[in-house]
Amino acid sequence: NLQNIPIRTETGRQIRQAFISSPGHVLISADYSQIELRLLAHIGDIPELKRAFKSGLDIHAATASEMFGVPVEGMSSETRRRAKAINFGIIYGISAFGLAAQLGIDQGEAGAYIKTYxxxxxxxxxxxxxxxxxxxxxxxxxxVFGRRIHIPAIRSKSGAERQFGERAAINAPIQGAAADIIRRAMIRMPGALLEAGLQTRMLLQVHDELVFEAPEAEAERAVAVIRRVMETAAEPAVALSVPLDVEAKAAGNWDDAH
Structure with missing residues (x-):
């Protein structure tokens, strides 16, 4: 189950070092950067988030600056961390209780953060x-591509289940569009690599990431093709109002490719 190989812990990174390319080849990891927040900015038509993404700003620092009225320059890592937790938590309908547990603060303070947000x-x-x-x-x-996600919990007699349904409904158009986009990229990728005369092959998808194996000599050209296909995958069906950004890197093992 490669979806669940951890990345944020030291042990997880050591495990990822065990995934290596064959001799004369490198692994390429290409990852959509903050795609769900970008899609939230587009789908929800959020001017402040759109401006930040179009300007190439650090979105979590920009959010913290908006929320707490502090300049981005010289911002403490703790202030940015709090904004990051809220940015990602909001998409999943985070509660004051959940945010308090995540940040190690009391529930009243967490509730005030969400209110300010x-x-x-x-x-x-x-x-x-x-x-x-x-x-x-x-x-x-x-x-945004017209794919339907049915939410049966919204019709439940249980209030808790209906609330779960509401949270799922808020998240589904965002996470669903991200899934649509990476699938569109995957469908186009083999043809694009072939057209560019490359022997690079796509190995797998892990969440918002695609992993490839490429001959060392063509890694740089392959990265350019991969990024182009992924960043334009929504087109022509949907013209996004924020740019998609892909971070791609080649290395001998999966960990170093991040």
Missing amino acids: FERFPGIRDYMDRTKALVKEQGFVTT
Whole structure:
């Protein structure tokens, strides 16, 4: 189960070092950078997030600056970490209780952070309210590509299950669009590599990442093709209002390719 090979711990990184390329080859890891936040900015039409992504800013530092009224320059890593936890947590409907546990702060402080977040980014709250109303009405949500995700829990007699359904409905268009995009990239990738005269082959997908094996001599050219295909994968079906960004690197093992 390669989806679950850890990456954030020292042990996980050591395990990833065991995945190596064949002689004369390198592994290429190509990863969408913050794709779900970028899609939230597009789908929810969030001007502040769009501006940050278009300017190439550090999105978590930019969010912290908006929320806490502090400049990005010289910002403490702790302030950025808090904004990062909220940025990613909001997509999954994080509660004050969940955020407090994640950041090691009390629930009142976490609740105040979430309140401030919605005040600074009212478009996110609007998107959530809009989506909740829509899923209650029709029982499903759609991605920007038109794929339907049915949410049966929204019709449950249990209040807890209905709340779960609401959170799933908010997240599904974002996570679903990210899945659509990487699938579109995967479908186009073999043809694009062949057209470029490359012997590089795609090995697998892990979440927002694609892993390839390439002859050492063509690694640089392969990275350029891979990034182009992945960054334009939404087109022409959907013109995203924020750029997609792909981080790609070649190395002898999976860990070093990150």
